[in-house]
Amino acid sequence: MTTDNQQSPVYVVQFGEKSSIEDTEWVLKKLTQSKEDGGAGLTVTSSPPSSGKDLTVFVSLSDDRIQSVGRQLKLKSHFDVSDSNEEEEIVYSSSDILLMIRHEINSVRASHKGKLPSAKVNLWQGQSIVEKLLHKGWIEKLYPLHEQEDLKRLSDDWYGLSSFNSLIHGQPLDKVRDYFGEGVAFYFGFLDTFTWSLIFPSVIGMIHGYYTKASEPPYSSMFTTHLFFCLLYLIWAFGFMERWKRRSNELSHQWGTHDVNTGTQKLPRANYKGHLLVDPVTAQLQPHYPRWKTLGKLYLVSLPIVIVGLLVAFYVMMLSVWYEADLTAWTSTWDPDDFFWTSCVAPVLVLLPSISYSIGVYFANLYYRQWTTRLTEWENHRTESQFERNRVTKLVLFEFVNNFMSLFYIAFYLQDIAMLRSQVVIMLFVNQSISQLQESLIPYLSQKRACKNLKDEKKAVNESLLSMVQNLKLPILEADDYRVVQADMEAMLEPYEGMHEDYLELYIQFGYILLFMVTYPMAAFWAWVNNVIELRVDAFKLVRTQRRPAVSRVGHIGAWQPAFNMMVSMAVVTNCALLYVMSEKEATAISASIAEDAVVDDVDGVDDTGVMSSWSRAMICVSMDHVLLGLQSLLGILVPSVPTSIRNRRR
Numbered sequence: 001m002t003t004d005n006q007q008s009p010v011y012v013v014q015f016g017e018k019s020s021i022e023d024t025e026w027v028l029k030k031l032t033q034s035k036e037d038g039g040a041g042l043t044v045t046s047s048p049p050s051s052g053k054d055l056t057v058f059v060s061l062s063d064d065r066i067q068s069v070g071r072q073l074k075l076k077s078h079f080d081v082s083d084s085n086e087e088e089e090i091v092y093s094s095s096d097i098l099l100m101i102r103h104e105i106n107s108v109r110a111s112h113k114g115k116l117p118s119a120k121v122n123l124w125q126g127q128s129i130v131e132k133l134l135h136k137g138w139i140e141k142l143y144p145l146h147e148q149e150d151l152k153r154l155s156d157d158w159y160g161l162s163s164f165n166s167l168i169h170g171q172p173l174d175k176v177r178d179y180f181g182e183g184v185a186f187y188f189g190f191l192d193t194f195t196w197s198l199i200f201p202s203v204i205g206m207i208h209g210y211y212t213k214a215s216e217p218p219y220s221s222m223f224t225t226h227l228f229f230c231l232l233y234l235i236w237a238f239g240f241m242e243r244w245k246r247r248s249n250e251l252s253h254q255w256g257t258h259d260v261n262t263g264t265q266k267l268p269r270a271n272y273k274g275h276l277l278v279d280p281v282t283a284q285l286q287p288h289y290p291r292w293k294t295l296g297k298l299y300l301v302s303l304p305i306v307i308v309g310l311l312v313a314f315y316v317m318m319l320s321v322w323y324e325a326d327l328t329a330w331t332s333t334w335d336p337d338d339f340f341w342t343s344c345v346a347p348v349l350v351l352l353p354s355i356s357y358s359i360g361v362y363f364a365n366l367y368y369r370q371w372t373t374r375l376t377e378w379e380n381h382r383t384e385s386q387f388e389r390n391r392v393t394k395l396v397l398f399e400f401v402n403n404f405m406s407l408f409y410i411a412f413y414l415q416d417i418a419m420l421r422s423q424v425v426i427m428l429f430v431n432q433s434i435s436q437l438q439e440s441l442i443p444y445l446s447q448k449r450a451c452k453n454l455k456d457e458k459k460a461v462n463e464s465l466l467s468m469v470q471n472l473k474l475p476i477l478e479a480d481d482y483r484v485v486q487a488d489m490e491a492m493l494e495p496y497e498g499m500h501e502d503y504l505e506l507y508i509q510f511g512y513i514l515l516f517m518v519t520y521p522m523a524a525f526w527a528w529v530n531n532v533i534e535l536r537v538d539a540f541k542l543v544r545t546q547r548r549p550a551v552s553r554v555g556h557i558g559a560w561q562p563a564f565n566m567m568v569s570m571a572v573v574t575n576c577a578l579l580y581v582m583s584e585k586e587a588t589a590i591s592a593s594i595a596e597d598a599v600v601d602d603v604d605g606v607d608d609t610g611v612m613s614s615w616s617r618a619m620i621c622v623s624m625d626h627v628l629l630g631l632q633s634l635l636g637i638l639v640p641s642v643p644t645s646i647r648n649r650r651r
């Protein structure tokens with residue numbers, strides 16, 4: 001039972017200055033009215049109505065409503081409930097209750113086409129009113145309030161000193177899930193699994209690096225050595241994807257979310273617009289929008305825009321490569337006796353285009369991400385998973401061109417392996433260091449500044465807001481109530497932007513490690529170092545520097561799973577092709593050195609160097625590529641995606 005002293009899950013709704021009092025009153029009435037009267041049946045308390053025209057209210061659910069909404073949304077899997085009596089009260093986690101509150105807030109939809117009382121906002125039939133006002137900026141902020149006691153307990157285990165236990169026991173995923181919801185917990189589960197699985201390629205990479213170093217200048221072929229290590233890396237990548245598939249299913253069963261994306265829970269998104277029709281399955285009023293219109297927008301407008309964006313990105317990438325080539329040519333004409341200019345200035349100058357390109361890519365990404373969200377929103381997809389899939393596809397395409405096309409150009413057009421290696425190193429490090437800075441230091445400083453700006457000045461009472469709140473009979477909290485204080489603080493923090501940035505960061509890193517692994521085996525080790533820090537930085541970011549995220553209930557990492565799988569398939573092709581390119585270069589170098597030796601020693605050029613013919617090397621690379629791709633799909637079929645222990649429990 002929750003008493004008033006105990007912190008309980010609550011949503012903060014802050015009406016901005018644009019919202020007129022009559023509209024605010026109308027929305028609040030809708031939220032508090034009982035279900036029978038067409039409202040959401042929520043409990044609303046108000047903070048003292050003071051500062052200017054802003055009004056902050058706290059929305060929660062009564063214990064009875066928690067039980068009924070929980071049953072309606074089927075928030076507990078049948079294993080949890082099957083042993084207990086149907087009538088018995090189920091204890092829900094904080095994230096479950098927040099999900100229910102948000103669901104009920106969003107369930108306030110316009111019953112017909114119309115306007116708000118002030119007649120300034122048009123509503124579609126079936127549109128979520130709160131979402132619309134949020135979009136218009138009339139509701140300035142909508143977020144769940146942090147519960148400091150729970151948060152303290154969680155953060156100690158998560159990134160505090162005792163979090164080093166998690167080096168052995170793994171991340172406290174269940175606690176993360178109970179507080180932040182499955183969306184966040186799945187990300188940390190994935191990052192955790194990925195980080196620890198990187199140890200294998202790191203060790204192999206060090207051994208590989210040692211062998212590669214040992215054989216310069218090339219007198220014998222390294223082809224078979226590279227081939228062997230390449231096989232190990234790719235088989236590791238397959239293993240990692242299979243391992244994650246199983247872990248993901250374990251987690252979704254544990255949290256009862258394995259059927260979220262299928263069957264009964266396929267509810268329309270809050271921002272989904274359409275005419276209200278009675279759903280034949282649930283017999284409830286739900287918005288409908290013709291699918292062909294969405295597809296038309298997707299293929300006739302979004303796709304051309306994305307393609308133009310990709311072409312521009314590709315052109316800018318080529319510019320950076322051309323400038324680099326020009327600079328290299330120019331600096332090579334400098335007087336070689338001038339030590340300072342040729343050894344100190346020239347190497348830095350040559351790197352300038354790629355460094356500025358990396359930084360440029362980083363900022364271009366920031367804008368592109370906001371833009372994809374808007375475009376996908378406009379396409380009006382019905383379910384959250386359709387929306388996510390389309391958004392992630394746009395993001396991944398763009399990131400791919402931005403981050404990897406230049407490397408493809410260097411690897412397969414210029415065929416300059418040394419340049420490829422240095423480019424991978426620069427891009428990997430620039431990416432990781434900028435994002436670490438951006439994720440930890442900058443939010444931390446802005447949070448410090450926000451807390452400083454928080455002065456407890458007495459604000460004048462806004463009489464008209466006060467009378468409106470009293471009119472609605474909403475309880476008004478004291479100014480020193482923990483909810484009021486906490487909301488004042490959190491209003492200063494950055495809003496939570498979703499897990500996509502974090503997945504994208506991992507995705508790009510995954511590409512740098514995997515696509516050109518055979519040329520830069522140490523990438524895995526540096527990624528491991530980065531990710532051990534990343535686990536804590538991301539946790540810190542969520543706990544301290546951002547508003548609490550809205551709970552998203554998911555059964556897997558969504559569109560990212562196929563995206564990562566695609567990257568692995570791509571890596572098979574690039575690594576096999578690179579093997580061949582490298583071996584060709586090497587064969588040329590070896591035959592040159594043999595020819596030199598032959599001139600000096602005047603000995604017959606007996607081919608004891610183990611250099612295979614170009615034809616057989618090509619055949620080996622091509623067949624390895626085919627066998628590995630076959631193996632990847634075979635593993636996908638053969639390895640059971642649900643671990644046996646869970647299958648037994650389900651029976």
Ligand SMILES: [Ca+2]
Pocket residue numbers: 439501502505534538
């Ligand atoms: Ca991150």
